[in-house]
Amino acid sequence: MFDQLADIFSSIAFKYLSVVDADPVTSNQHEIGGLSRAGIGQYLGMPADGSQIKIKATLVYLDEFSSAPVIVEDTVTWYDCRYQDQSRGPEWRLYYKSNEVSERFQPGDFFLVAFAKDGNLLMIFCPPKSDFEGQVRTLFGARDKAANLTGLTKVSISSSVIAVPVKLMLTQIGIDIGSERQNYLDEILERFGESFPKTREFSEFSRGLVDEEFCLKATPDAALITWMDTEESAFRQLEKHIVQQKLREGFGENGDDVDEFVRFSLSVQNRRKSRSGHAFENHIEVILQGNDVNFNRGAKSEGRQKPDFLFPSTACYQDLSFSSEKLRILGAKTTCKDRWRQVLAEAARIDRKHLITMEPGISLAQTTQMEAMNLQLVVPAGIQSTYLPEQVHWLMSFADFIEEIKNI
Template identity: 70%
Template sequence: MFEQLADVFTSAAFKYLTAVDASPVSNQHEIGGLVKAGIGENLGTPDDGSQRKIAATLVYLSEEEGEPVIAEDTVTWYDTRYQDPNRAPEWRLYYKSNDVSNRFEPGDFFMIAATHEGTLLMIFCPPGSEYEEQIRTLFGVRDAETNKRGLTGVQVGRPGFALPVRLMFARYGIEIGSDGTDYLDLILDKFGANFPKTKDFSDFARGLTRDISPIDTPDTALIEWMETEESAFRQLEKHIVQQRLREGFGDNGDDVDEFVRFSLSVQNRRKSRSGHAFENHIETILLANSIQFDRGARTEGRQKPDFLFPGSESYSDTSFPGEKLRILGAKTTCKDRWRQVLAEAKRIPRKHLITMEPAISEAQTQQMAELQLQLVVPEAIQASYQPAQAEWLMSFRDFIDEIHGIQR
């Protein structure tokens, strides 16, 4: 489902952290200026001195960390001057030390957003990083100047490009509220309280979406199928995890090692499942379009391209024209992993890679072009790229048309 920012968030603001914001000395951290930035109105400013406890997701994004660091916590919103009737209210947001706050530093980029469900999303990342550019792009402030004296408000209600917003954040491991569709009963009727095979769940997720043609609109189909599967899987995962937590771990229910093993298995399943789901939906679209290909076929050096066209038999036949061979790598996120695709088929100098990653930097896409790696990005996500980049990008529809052209 393609959404405007206002479909997910009520307000947002950003800044670069000061030394006070990121002080490691105190066990408490505070952020002020939310009222001026427009977020205080959504959090509420009662005049009876009451504090509000707000559920918050804190996220630290860094290339050094590799995977996002996420902390689910409760923050406190209150008026620090309530006891002083001679001074105007000063509302601040306090949050405790955790895995995220232990990592950020003065100067880091910070985005805070309030959701329609009344929760907060707080994202931190190094300044000038690709993560900052992506977060700015998702919030529509890629080139916005920063208020040096405090938070800069984001106009979430202004018209902008529509993106699969929840799916974009799910790439960072962030679950934002709900799109209002409850699939749990259908899932439990089909699979019970168990994790099914990814292929079976992908098939099931496609059946939950509206009637959409993978032939007429392959880009839209890919995004909607991925978004539906992501939402459905998180609902099943939440149900299973809650059930497991109620049961406890070990004979006495307090085995820490068993709990850690369970937690790691949940995280690892999330990572691997998303990539396999992406390939499953791509495969279904290619089959619907009568494309000849092999999935996971081997080439030289035991390399295994995600998709090889028209297949391994033609690739290994040296008399088959090299200009009619193609490979397509599939990665939900690129980072530096896009270079892996370059070594996957020596007979094919120009490689293709399909991704859902928004706003990859111009420096990265320039390197890709120089190394003959053609990026394929679903049409809706291309809006997050700079105009010059978008001219070079291929959509999934473009790629399918190219394959049809050489397979006729």
């Protein structure tokens, strides 16, 4: 397992895109400059003979208007645009093709580029001053760094910046960075074959992949993070294997049925979303059981409302003589966005709601809204370092929440 960003990335830098970088009307170059001055060039290579270097890259665009991040796996070209002009010094640029991501970003957008130790580039784009920019800056250790007026700003990869929140964020959007990650595929295929298993079975299997044994009463936060990290990685390996097999077979009788391909693609996306949430709940359930906490999972409160976890039981909740001060609910969402408000409508007898999430670096504006609406955010201790100091004092860890339940 990786512990720090330095285990995954060799170099990181960021900037706000210029007109030349991003505007196809003003510039047809499709090039981003400044990487060599930011220190990334030494890892990409700068051959003196003018050779162009092809590099595998993952391009990601994040915005609030898309239901999911836009991700493109592509190849970019690193080359010296002045090689033919011997009167001028080298000027290395990164050429990108037109794709779904490049069609979205525009001048002024925030751009972070990271060279991974497996030789691939990660290129993340998002609107400037957005919650996404703040989150990406925080995750990669660039929260308080100003962008250079020209060129990219280099990020010093500190050993104090932990990798787990970054890995979780990237894995949740479909990116598994680092070829050195443990390969579970043989074990997965031996157990489940060439098909997707039930989520509860896969969660149990994933916990068994972890070498470390956790005392669930002492380290519930560490257990939850590790189990989720392991399951996300294991599932991506299985998913990649199954999807590649299907792509080789083709779609329909002649292998070119577009409608069948679209249905298959949508099924992959939908499975990712639903499975991750269920896996999160599965691991929470095991940890609560290990702490001898009374609860019901997915029990009804009013009408069709089904809080993820209701404490101590549905029977107690339905018994109006049972003190509401001794009731709790815990919503579980791997990422929040605007979905956190759904928890507010659940379990009317309980004024103060709790929501546990794996999302790192949620904006101060959003957590302030949560606090004002009497929603208490629960964030595993290992992820709290991605939040601002003025947020951390208010956050609860999973261990804190369990302790509160036990003391009711």
